[in-house]
Amino acid sequence: MTTIFDAPEEFATTALKGFAAIYSRYVRLVKGGVVRATKVPKGKVSVVIGGGSGHYPAFAGYVGPGLADAAVAGDVFASPSTAAVARVCRLADQGGGILLGFGNYAGDVLNFGVAAERLRAEGIDVRIVPVTDDVASAPAETAAKRRGIAGDLMVFKIAGAAAEAGLDLDEVERLTRHANDRTVSFGVAFKGCTLPGAPNPLFTVPKGQMALGLGIHGEPGISEEDIVSATDLAALLTDKLLAERPAGTKRAGVVLNGLGATKYEELFVLWTAVAARLEAAGLEAVLPEAGEFVTSLDMQGCSLTLLWLDDELEPLWTAACDTPVLRRGATFTTEPATDALDDSDTLANFAEASDISKADGKCVAGVIEKIALALKEAEEELGRIDAVAGDGDHGQGMRRGSAAALEAARAAVAAGAGAASVLAVAGDAWADRAGGTSGAIWGLLLRSWSNALSDTAAIEKDAVVRGARLALEGVTRLGRARPGDKTLVDALVPFVETLEKEAAAGKSLVEAWSAAAEAAKAAAEATASLTPKLGRARPLSEKSIGHPDAGAISLALVSQVAGNFLAANKGDY
Amino acid sequence: MTTIFDAPEEFATTALKGFAAIYSRYVRLVKGGVVRATKVPKGKVSVVIGGGSGHYPAFAGYVGPGLADAAVAGDVFASPSTAAVARVCRLADQGGGILLGFGNYAGDVLNFGVAAERLRAEGIDVRIVPVTDDVASAPAETAAKRRGIAGDLMVFKIAGAAAEAGLDLDEVERLTRHANDRTVSFGVAFKGCTLPGAPNPLFTVPKGQMALGLGIHGEPGISEEDIVSATDLAALLTDKLLAERPAGTKRAGVVLNGLGATKYEELFVLWTAVAARLEAAGLEAVLPEAGEFVTSLDMQGCSLTLLWLDDELEPLWTAACDTPVLRRGATFTTEPATDALDDSDTLANFAEASDISKADGKCVAGVIEKIALALKEAEEELGRIDAVAGDGDHGQGMRRGSAAALEAARAAVAAGAGAASVLAVAGDAWADRAGGTSGAIWGLLLRSWSNALSDTAAIEKDAVVRGARLALEGVTRLGRARPGDKTLVDALVPFVETLEKEAAAGKSLVEAWSAAAEAAKAAAEATASLTPKLGRARPLSEKSIGHPDAGAISLALVSQVAGNFLAANKGDY
Structure with missing residues (x-):
């Protein structure tokens, strides 16, 4: 036209x-x-x-x-x-x-x-x-x-x-x-x-x-x-x-x-x-x-x-x-660059890990395996939810990101990395392969969480709970979303708060996590009543009212899967 | 898409x-x-x-x-x-x-x-x-x-x-x-x-x-x-x-x-x-x-x-x-051009004309006046016919061109030009203002025709008939259309041939012209059965079968109008 x-x-x-x-x-x-x-x-x-x-x-x-x-x-x-x-x-x-x-x-x-x-x-x-x-x-x-x-x-x-x-x-x-x-x-x-001025094409x-x-x-x-x-x-x-x-x-x-x-x-x-x-x-x-x-x-x-x-x-x-x-013709006097460019992503050299942390690292990889499996199964459903308000690629991004995270985590385990390193490289791989905002958020979330763990000490309840708070801080510091913006943050905040509260009240990690996952699920579903804030590739925001946010639903799903893993392996924690 | x-x-x-x-x-x-x-x-x-x-x-x-x-x-x-x-x-x-x-x-x-x-x-x-x-x-x-x-x-x-x-x-x-x-x-x-790959727009x-x-x-x-x-x-x-x-x-x-x-x-x-x-x-x-x-x-x-x-x-x-x-940045060493550019179209200096040719020049302007009037009235109808096979601008071009021709002819008459010059400048003005193929054809047609006239001798039957042949030659030499291509040529050829035949048989110019105009009309209508050849802006050629060619119809219309003028002023020829 x-x-x-x-x-x-x-x-x-x-x-x-x-x-x-x-x-x-x-x-x-x-x-x-x-x-x-x-x-x-x-x-x-x-x-x-x-x-x-x-x-x-x-x-x-x-x-x-x-x-x-x-x-x-x-x-x-x-x-x-x-x-x-x-x-x-x-x-x-x-x-x-x-x-x-x-x-x-x-x-x-x-x-x-x-x-x-x-x-x-x-x-x-x-x-x-x-x-x-x-x-x-x-x-x-x-x-x-x-x-x-x-x-x-x-x-x-x-x-x-x-x-x-x-x-x-x-x-x-x-x-x-x-x-x-x-x-x-x-x-x-x-x-x-x-x-110009014609109501119809000249030809079709x-x-x-x-x-x-x-x-x-x-x-x-x-x-x-x-x-x-x-x-x-x-x-x-x-x-x-x-x-x-x-x-x-x-x-x-x-x-x-x-x-x-x-x-x-x-x-x-x-x-x-x-x-x-x-x-x-x-x-x-x-x-x-x-x-x-x-x-x-x-x-x-x-x-x-x-x-x-x-x-x-x-x-x-x-x-x-x-x-x-x-x-x-030349406007600048230039020479072709001839130096070799190395754009390969080389595997990080991991810090020396203790045997107990190496074992925990395997567990971290195990959680991520379950998460990747669940996100693969949920890809279509997450895409469908995302398509209401966004461009419908959320399920694809989550599947790609978690698969990359699993691959990186396994490689780290094979290289003898401890729990903190396994989680950190999994986060980086997720961000790199998933792309987009949600990939970056998940990368940030996992890497921030890993800062509460170590490659020597065993994973304990307090460290996990402290990691959850670090993850929330990481996500909100560089991400712009605040509670009520209809994003993953709307589910992450009640998750972290519930986890902290239940843990402080003396509940076991498995119990506290289970309650936190329930809170995340309820909050994710409640995002249906919110209006999204301005963000990338969200042209149809008004249409999303009445539908939950795909990012929040993902967070709830992941926390539930992780909780199930913890419960099944509760003897270890 | x-x-x-x-x-x-x-x-x-x-x-x-x-x-x-x-x-x-x-x-x-x-x-x-x-x-x-x-x-x-x-x-x-x-x-x-x-x-x-x-x-x-x-x-x-x-x-x-x-x-x-x-x-x-x-x-x-x-x-x-x-x-x-x-x-x-x-x-x-x-x-x-x-x-x-x-x-x-x-x-x-x-x-x-x-x-x-x-x-x-x-x-x-x-x-x-x-x-x-x-x-x-x-x-x-x-x-x-x-x-x-x-x-x-x-x-x-x-x-x-x-x-x-x-x-x-x-x-x-x-x-x-x-x-x-x-x-x-x-x-x-x-x-x-x-x-990419999406069946529908991201937003509308x-x-x-x-x-x-x-x-x-x-x-x-x-x-x-x-x-x-x-x-x-x-x-x-x-x-x-x-x-x-x-x-x-x-x-x-x-x-x-x-x-x-x-x-x-x-x-x-x-x-x-x-x-x-x-x-x-x-x-x-x-x-x-x-x-x-x-x-x-x-x-x-x-x-x-x-x-x-x-x-x-x-x-x-x-x-x-x-x-x-x-x-x-500079790839060439250049200086701005500062010379004045004169792109005005100055009125030609006409050759000295005889009184009789000046009078004939007025008649030429008179014919063109009737033609311009008829084409103005026919603009919509010609556009409609053209739209079947072309871009529908034929009526507009003919109206513009003939109006410009009339203006130039009148200016030439006012400047004391003889018959040949009046017709020649009218043709140039037509081509310049109408644009497109049909404008050029009509410019060529009138200018070629003017070569058989002079600015001194009176217009006579033989000169007019000779002019018609020159017009046909001019149009077919630089234009590419041949009889059967579904163009103005399909009407022009029988017009010229009939005019020559009737004139040779001793008919008056008015009688010969009238017969030629009839032949042109019949031929123009018969173009309905033809398929156009490749040409510019003719994407829908197959649709035009069953419809006459707008250019041929115009030619028939113009020859009829000119014939009526001749008949009304036949005492003069």
Whole structure:
């Protein structure tokens, strides 16, 4: 949905005006287009590009030293007029002639072609190069009929670099045509785009499907298929282009282009699979780019473009340029870092532990085993509770975290660690693997608790109770939740208070813990009446009223499981 | 809709891997984040930033000389773990201490805070600065409770520039806090975002509404209102921020940030109104940027951020940096162009015309007047016909073009132009104002036709018939349509052929023209049975079968109107 505009019919002209205003360091606005805001040497070939609007950064975003001298902009998805093309060319002309580049569409061919004729009649030497990179639009034998899509960037980059290098118009034209002959693109669309002011999309793609080779104005593609995984999509795009690889080509400029609503991170995910495929084909990607280079308003989809490099094209592809969208060349003098980076998490060296503490450490690992088992079983239910108020990943995080904690605890036991160390590394592992807020909270809770234990003395009731208080303090010191915020704290506070009170009253640890777990359970259920406070990923807070907090429920569950373990092994405490 | 992924739970890690692979010239991948790929001076303060994934270019895209040294990345919309933060910090440490920057969210405060404590225990000096720019999330009096959104970019840019300048950790921390105190943002959302693998959006905004101050993970905002015009939206965003302007501030760094599915051209449209408002408030925008800097997957919406500059902050804001997303500093030695650009379309100097041709020129303007009137009346109907196969703008283009042609013809008549010149400038004006393919075609048609007329001799039947043939040749030479392609050519060919045949058979111009117009009409209606060929903005070609082509219908209409004019003025020919 194109949403931000005043008068829809003024969308393209206002967008161009705003672009020229914000990037006045790059361009000057003229009627129907922009020209460079910086001085251009007399006699240099001018590279003038253009086409319809709605494709930013194509084409105004390519204007600057090392790339285009000027860009002409038509209305949304409509060719600029002949007069506009001619006007912008006259303003860009430095006496060296003009290379006029545009995508190969009927309207553009017409308007740029007629403009070129008018300019030639006025004595300006003009050469036209329609870009024809879209392999979906015609077979290789009739490549001149192909449409121009994201290959525009590569072809214009070559033209701009050749012109900036001071080559004459014949040579700039030859190299631009050569680049166009060696540029291929293939794309898919997942969802159509909406013109400014239009109530409905210009075209649609059936839900769950992708349109292969659909044009950037919705022109018909090759077929519609079910959406596939990133790996399969990469294979589809890459193989289609590799089929046209010129013999002996070992290096390629690469652009993975987003059409508007497909985001960078999706392109990066796709890149991992594309890169693997290019590498397997023995093709090296030279200065690859992933991002939005030729868009189609808010269309969803992407395309892959390859520029088959040779000795002539590679230096032009890598040459410096400075435009709003693409910048190359050194601004800093840097050297690649070559030192080895060790990001492995090495097992801690544990303090010397007593035999009794080693035995207690095994018990700690035993409690954690029961907890991990219970959280695995409860994963779905916890996710369901969390989905009411959050993003539903709580069960997953608790399962992951407790499993990692168990693994770390077992490794620590095997390494001869004492009880305090086993609990501490279990907490760290939980935080690291679970991620998110609840992972950090559980890590903090276990590590803080461990501070009341030792690696030499046996675990005793007082130490456990003191640890519970330390855990609560740790969680509330760095976490922000306070009682009543509808978090784990709402169950943890009554747990700790009950444990302290019952222990002080002379109850055994098993009895005191059991009472504390009951208190935690009741408090967790009572969170159903609370409203959550502001927190991350909690967009639907009002919906959660009447439902308990997943974090509090987890705390209650864990304390109950731990209590059961204590009771079953009560002879030991 | 987030669409491209393999395993949804691996989305964030795979995206980071792909990012690091494509931008290996900037970053090296480590477990849980990236560090600079270039050598960093020993003893420099390291700026380490981070947060959840799904916000690219935040945060990995900010890594490079002059900005961040490293970035930590959590899962989608989830804080990175304490261990990940600590690990990446250790790898980025150059012995000068670490400035740790992140948005002010519970999970991040917790994980970055605990990591800072762990690192300090290891002897690394770490300072934490949570960014708090979102004015919608708390009032100014409790600004420390505010969330961090696109202001991240400004605050981290200041930190990075200060560290690159060689300042010590105390000073880098002071300047970063100072920048955060002077950074404010306000945003709106039009549509929620969808997590990878999720069947439904994480949250929604009611259709036709905008959510003011909605957080980048869907956290509650201020209110929901009807979507307003770009000008009103600019007022809303700007005024909210100007209310917090520190006394005496005359200059500001500005970022207009797109959240994902709101496109650059919409941001540029918005910028025209934002810039006007800032200027009216006496605030100069220094190196403003419009684009995607802190996104939220495919969320639709935008935010405005202002950094209130002072003598300390401005040089840091404008300092050179080189990262995948933001590059500042010279790559080329350039000078601003200062020559005046004249982009006015001056009236042509017409050749000396005879009195008889001047009178004929008035008749040409008279025909065009009738045509413009008829096309104005037919605008809606032509638009309706065009909407079946195209984007429905044909009627609008024909109305605009013919009105411009009439204006130019009248101006030419007033300037004493002869018949050929009047028709030629009318054609040019039509092409220039109508835009698109049909504008160019009509411009070409009229200008080509004018080549058979003169500015001295009277208009005669033979010249008119010859002109018709030239018009057809002009249209088919540069236009690509051939008979049967379902375009204006399908009506133009029988028109020209009938006109030639009837004229050769001795019929008067009026009679021949009338027969030709009938032939054009029949042919235009017969286009209903044709399928259009590939062309621009024709996504729904198959739907057009059974409907005539709008361009052919226009041609028939214009020839009929012109014929009626001729018949009414037949005494003159």
